[in-house]
């Protein structure tokens with residue numbers, strides 16, 4: 578691939594999805610874009626880059642962006658954030674909200690749905706505690722193929738073996754050939770929607786809890802700050818933000834601060850919350 582072709586891909590990915598790639602990631606372009614080269618009958622990445630600079634390449638550009646996303650996810654990933662949500666954030670929100678309140682939760686890089694559905698399973702099991710309050714869970718992602726998978730709620734044996742407690746499997750899934758299908762009850766608790774984190778989150782409304790995990794790692798600091806500040810603006814003073822294990826707000830934005838010294842969980846800073 579020519580240096581100019583690499584620059585075309587790097588600029589496209591950065592502007593459309595926030596993904597930052599250096600020249601050391603050329604192999605990633607080669608492996609992930611190989612199916613597009615084949616489909617478009619193009620010889621190499623330089624030819625694909627040239628095609629992308631021609632008018633009318635918008636759909637192709639979207640496919641390239643989607644192919645370059647990393648969609649790894651699993652149920653109850655890292656465990657602790659979900660335990661924190663169940664034992665601390667949720668009880669606190671319920672105590673602060675009137676009986677007819679709606680609680681809104683956002684899985685902001687939902688991928689194939691495991692994160693949003695893990696939250697739905699927790700909430701289904703906590704139904705008595707909700708005491709009539711409604712809960713809305715929205716899962717968003719830039720990758721349409723992953724969102725379609727998420728809506729299907731069909732997971733392989735391997736996927737349900739990663740992090741999902743066996744009693745949750747038995748309770749909320751049924752076997753379908755060699756795969757596992759989530760119950761309609763859990764699936765109906767989550768709405769999946771295409772949303773680019775570089776867009777304005779005000780279009781999604783306000784959220785009491787935001788899981789934005791394992792996606793900011795792909796962005797540069799100004800993009801991380803923009804995304805985090807956008808989330809902060811959509812959150813009430815007692816909201817909670819969950820980031821991935823390799824992610825932090827520290828040095829990125831002053832709008833969030835770690836909650837109760839808990840790693841990976843953040844609340845609005847008092848100054849921001851009082852505003």
Ligand SMILES: C[S@@+](CC[C@H](N)C(=O)[O-])C[C@H]1O[C@@H](n2cnc3c(N)ncnc32)[C@H](O)[C@@H]1O
Pocket residue numbers: 593594595596646647648649650651654685686687688689692717718719720723772773774775789790791792821
């Ligand atoms: C590694 S997965 C994380 C999934 C889940 N949050 C978890 O922690 O298991 C990262 C997801 O972020 C999505 N993503 C990347 N850039 C995005 C953007 N600009 N807007 C929305 N989603 C994006 C990818 O499509 C991918 O599904």
